Amino acid sequence: MEHVRVLVVDDHAHAREAICSILSEDHLFEVIGTASSGQEALELTEQWMPDLILMDVQMPDMDGLEATRLIKLRFPYVIIVMVTVSDDVTYLFEALKQGAQGYLLKNLAPSTWLEYLRAIVSDDAPLSKELAYRILQEFPAPRSEDVPDNPLTSRELEILQWVSAGYTNREIADQLGISDQTVKNHLKNILQKLQLENRVQLTRYALESGLAGRKLRK
Numbered sequence: 001m002e003h004v005r006v007l008v009v010d011d012h013a014h015a016r017e018a019i020c021s022i023l024s025e026d027h028l029f030e031v032i033g034t035a036s037s038g039q040e041a042l043e044l045t046e047q048w049m050p051d052l053i054l055m056d057v058q059m060p061d062m063d064g065l066e067a068t069r070l071i072k073l074r075f076p077y078v079i080i081v082m083v084t085v086s087d088d089v090t091y092l093f094e095a096l097k098q099g100a101q102g103y104l105l106k107n108l109a110p111s112t113w114l115e116y117l118r119a120i121v122s123d124d125a126p127l128s129k130e131l132a133y134r135i136l137q138e139f140p141a142p143r144s145e146d147v148p149d150n151p152l153t154s155r156e157l158e159i160l161q162w163v164s165a166g167y168t169n170r171e172i173a174d175q176l177g178i179s180d181q182t183v184k185n186h187l188k189n190i191l192q193k194l195q196l197e198n199r200v201q202l203t204r205y206a207l208e209s210g211l212a213g214r215k216l217r218k
Contacts, residue, residue, distance in 0.1 A: 004029050009054065012056075039061060064095075093204070
């Protein structure tokens, strides 16, 4: 995999330095610039065309959620991962609605950051199991009449539930006794059928449709 060009956005200088320090531990990531506001992030994205943006949520003037919305409208190819000290589920869902592909807490270990970011640039990034559990606990269950019909097979539904619970492709394969490639092929079919782009959107779909949180077969 070639270098992933990263733009780091945070209104606190020490936070930008800390994030850059974490990224420097992995040769995959190349920090091409930093920004201290959402507006500056928008301008630098147009100028430098990064592959990945690590976007703080709460910033003065233009916050990270609005910056994400504007950047994804103009540059939909860019992967945006929100970074925050808060694990408030409201921020997560708002970030996903604005087009973000992922969500990182600042208090996570650097190794977790790098593992997550490596996974997300290869589109194999689950929500953490802890965060997935909290989301399931807090997300209201839809009424039965609100649950949309879906075109998925029973195995695809099973894989969808594992994805929404925060499992990686390898972990799903181990649980179901199938190969990683089979899981990837199922995911491709699921995304195509549901007209979704990635597993983060898939998790949101599962939560909103009431398919997440059903008993998983182990």
